[in-house]
Amino acid sequence: MDTFLQLVVTGLAVGATYGLIALGFVLIYKASGVLNLAQGELMMFGAYICFVFSVQANIPFYAAVALTLPVALLIGAVIERFFLRYMIGQPLISVIMMTIGLMILMRGIATWIWGTEPKVYPQVFPQESMSIGSVNISYEYLWAAGLSIFFVLIYIIFFRFTKSGLVMRATSDDEHAALSIGISIKKVLSQSWAIAALTAAVGGIIIGALVGLDTTSFPQYGLKVLPVVLLGGLDSIPGAIIGGILIGLTENLVPEYLGFLGGGMEELAPYILVLIVLIVRPHGLFGLKRIERI
Amino acid sequence: MGRTLVKTLSISILVIILMTLPLLIACSDDDEKTENAPEELPDIHVGMSALVTGPYGAYAPITWGYLDYMKDLNERGGIDGAQIEVHWKDCQYDVAQSIAAYADYSKSYDLVAFTGMGTGANLALAERCAEDGIVLAAIGGEPELIWPAQEWVFASSPNHAIGALGAMQYAMEQWDEGRVARVGIAYPNNPFGQSIIGPIEEYASELGYEVVEKQEFELTALDAVSQSLAFRDDEVDIVYVQGTAKSVAVLCKDMDRQGFIPKMVIGPLHVIHPAFPELAAGTGEGVIGWNPFYLWPQDMDNESVQYWRDKALEYSSGDIVSEEDPYMSMLYMWGLSVGVLLEAGLREAAAEVGAANITAEALRNALENVTNFKTGNSGFQPGIGFSPSNHEAYSATSLMQVQDGVWVRINNMFESPWKFAE
Amino acid sequence: MGENGIKLRAENINLSFGGVEALIDVSFELREHEILAIIGPNGAGKTSLLNCINGFYRPQKGRIMYEGYDLTKVSSHKIAKMGLSRTFQNIALYTGLSTLDNLMAARNIRMRYNVFAAILYFGWAHREEMKHRRVIEDIIEFLEMESIRKKPVGMLPYGQRKRVELGRALALEPKVLLLDEPMAGMNVEEKEDMARFILDTYELKKIPVIIIEHDMGLVMDIADRIVVLDFGRKIAEGTPDEILANHAVINAYLGGE
């Protein structure tokens, strides 16, 4: 029972982080209908920029994070303006290929600037852990989960109550209708990429604080959350966080209780789970199911 | 209309350039060949499927080390005047690309030796080399390549299992609790992770400890709670983690948080990265890793290390051998060690058949006669030697430990006590 | 064949999406030889009714009888094989294919050669392709589409795409033709052409036609009978003259009380 609780707590915390990363995918999908495979690279860039500020420029960590966010916004907007803008109206799969091109280019630039050696943030989160009964929860995971949930709440508020949020929601709902009431789609696209890059940067910083940075394995965390995105539904913000938590739990509980199926089940279990869920609900748990018309 | 025309033209030109590229490249290859033709002694050709870019690009210093060693060897006069020509291509750890490079070089030149990067590539190359009769000068790594000794495969430095066994021996020497020590292994499911399990388990019966828990642990895992719990529940005394600096740090942190502190944590040579103590945030204290070379800040005044430090700056690879980055320096040395192996074999072969007549067959036979070979500046590793039953250059390692947040060498090179080869 | 000259009979169709009721208790019948128009304001459920006939929507209640089968229990592509063919309100062509191939794609259900023949192509498959090509060329000629035969339909103007759709529907060799606003968004000239094609088809092939159309003048001209839908209910049925005189219809259209 203790083990179970311990794993549940870890799963929740790691899952919340997955959820935050998944959010980046969802934001871009909602605005432009594109699955951005370069999300892991956006994460890496955010994390490294924060590294530059906090370690190389010796700025206190939280100030460094605050400085990173506008840079990340800018990176997102620049990528949209100079790369994705040319792909408007092209077949979707070409657009996905564009994100693959970006993924390779960004890896190259990061390797060029920061090399392949692992880098470490100064100690960000307290290393101690808190004990509740027999369950140890490390502050590190608590912080990661807390920050993730904090950001998700901010997004929900942003989309509910701000004008830009409303405009972005309107656009994702019906591009033509949005166009006809004078919304600039280009502006919305650029905003959503900027916000997605910001989300990715926050996710990258959290993961960087958990396990350290490098240019070779770090981008893999981007693709690792694909099942999360699809489980929650490609266009659902709460879906991203709930999907993240479900996958986090699966990854932690499966090796313990289904370990007899062979090692490494934690890698497969998310995919199998998502596949089963999708067969029952083809648009994910919270994805919008549109009535098909002809 | 004008715009589409420009677009059409530019694309057509691009296509034409791309179509003619192969021709150009093919021609440039020919030029190189004719340039080198008027030498008196024929060149000795060796090949390499190198690793510079791609997802495993972190291992690029190995390639630099190897290339620099060959450059240095040529500057020192080659093998009795015969120059060595290295043919290499960046294969990105990819098996198919490595095979293609091998097929190309082995067909185009009279190769005496080839070097591959990556387990899959080396295992595949071993078969081809054996068939074609070309020496495979392997870069450390995989015990599967040399245990048992294959006719054409020679390893330049100790493999993962040798290091692991050396570290286990040290652990047993320190063990004084008067009962059988319980060992847990965490490993990723790839050749790097799997290759140590068999040897450690077999070695256990000899040294009197017991492997009680084996946990899979991915190199990119975000947390290691379930592994930590498993080790805690099984009351493991010694944890062997086959991982990178990052993944070992994740495990150390999570074990610490679960209030489980094993007597000893041992990692492979990848763990002795200067960033590790910081990555593990204080929980890495006392972790042991092994190192097959004499190279650490303490050893920077080592004559040989000094020599290579200068050479690395002079040649193509920049500031690689330095106090700041001993891990990169170690990878560089790893590459150098292949050069040492080849030099040893080629010198021996030249003595036997003359530098002009060195063939792959001659190199192979010569290598098996090498004993305790050291070049003037190869003091970064023990002397190397081979026998028909042992194709491993040497099987000595030294151990490093994190003390007060930095890696410190805790013993000198010592011969790993136990070999599969014999 | 259907009893008493009835080709297709819809009985008490009820269809709802979530809480929204799209069709409520709609019944009608299509006779062996007639053009039946379905009219009604936007959102009255006209297209939904056709979608039910095609098996794309499954009504919660009711049945649609055709040649002794209940269409609500047959899958869409089998319904097409049974001879019900249609055009779509928002053009639903295969944009990546040429006009010719769009029509040939519809011939799929009449082709017999199997996968292995397709792999070899020469021989059986080729012979059959050529046989069907002849049929398609007749339709192309009939609809006067020779000049756009090999153009990708994605590049065609709106009016021509509508025409290609009609051609594709005819390529199925239908026994019943369902046309969903075939003349929407066309100019007068194009409408006249299209009306002529529809009437010619009707005369030539002797098949019943269901047509959804907003242009009342046109409907009155070509339809034999009219069914009027409003908010998912059938409010009237009859000959054009009867419909013109029907109060419920006038109310629905003019918003009277």
Next chain:
Amino acid sequence: MRLPCGIINKSYSQDTAIVRTNLQWLLLVLALITLFTFPYWASPHWISVMIGVWISIIGVMGLTLLTGYAGQLSLGHMAFVAIGAYTVAILMSDLNWPFWAALPCAGMISGCIGVIFGLPSLRIKGFYLVIATLAAQFIIVHIISRWDSLTGGVFGLSVPKVTLGGFEFKSDFSYYFLAMIFALIAILIAKNLSRSRIGRSWIAIRDNDIAAEIMGVDPFKYKLLAFFFGCFFAGIAGGLWAPYLRYLTPEQFTLMGSVWYLGYMVIGGMGSIMGPIAGVIFITILDEFTAEMVTDLATGSPVFAGFVQASRYIVFGLAIILFLIFEPRGIAHRWERIKNSYRLWPFSY
């Protein structure tokens, strides 16, 4: 497709033929002569590169049928290549089957497993389907790397050589012909499928799946057929890789490999048979070029090692991005346009 002035179709079969004009016949014959004599005049380097090209063309052709024609996005194609490769390897080494019997088996097994992973496509559409193929990628490679007794686990297994009568396909020289002939057959089969009722039905499903079903295309049958052929081709490609590499390890079949297959297809142009051929050739040449560049950079004067390590990524990434910006519909599309403008020259109407 437009024809040069003066060419008149006299029959429907003439109108649908692949090779139409004398010039085309001439080009075809010249191309075939070039391909068949290639190993006699090309350097060993380019022969080995071309073997890779031929085999990749087969695999990418499968993906083109599945994704380009039938519109079912697949991110797990490499896994089916792996099935083909391991099937051939195991049949040849454990059961001593001849290659010629093992290869069709590899295709069939790969195709059938592809159909199993294609079943969700009947309910899941668009990007959501990515997960089914992604699951295929992970599950299949997972099983291969753990079924030690059959596949040799993570350490892999070696594959015997291909023999025909007494002849051994040992050198690249002979293997080139083997790979090329299978690739040419694959191209022909793909072309035939694409212009038959099956290809048209696939495009119908891709362009408008609802209309396709209402107009009589059975989505169940044709989607699964697409998965079967897509994976069958992948299996054949794998089956040809195995005896060429002569050693298989699970790490050869990565997710990035699958992503690259998509890359070949998109760069070449989806939905055309020319596409995969052009895409594979373009990316392979680019790859060779960047590898050459790394060698040049590193053996020249002292350079910044970090840049060398990054150079291949940067050049490759930039090339793909620029290509997509200027020609998002792929090389095949550009080729068609060049051809058309050439044919109409000087009278463009």
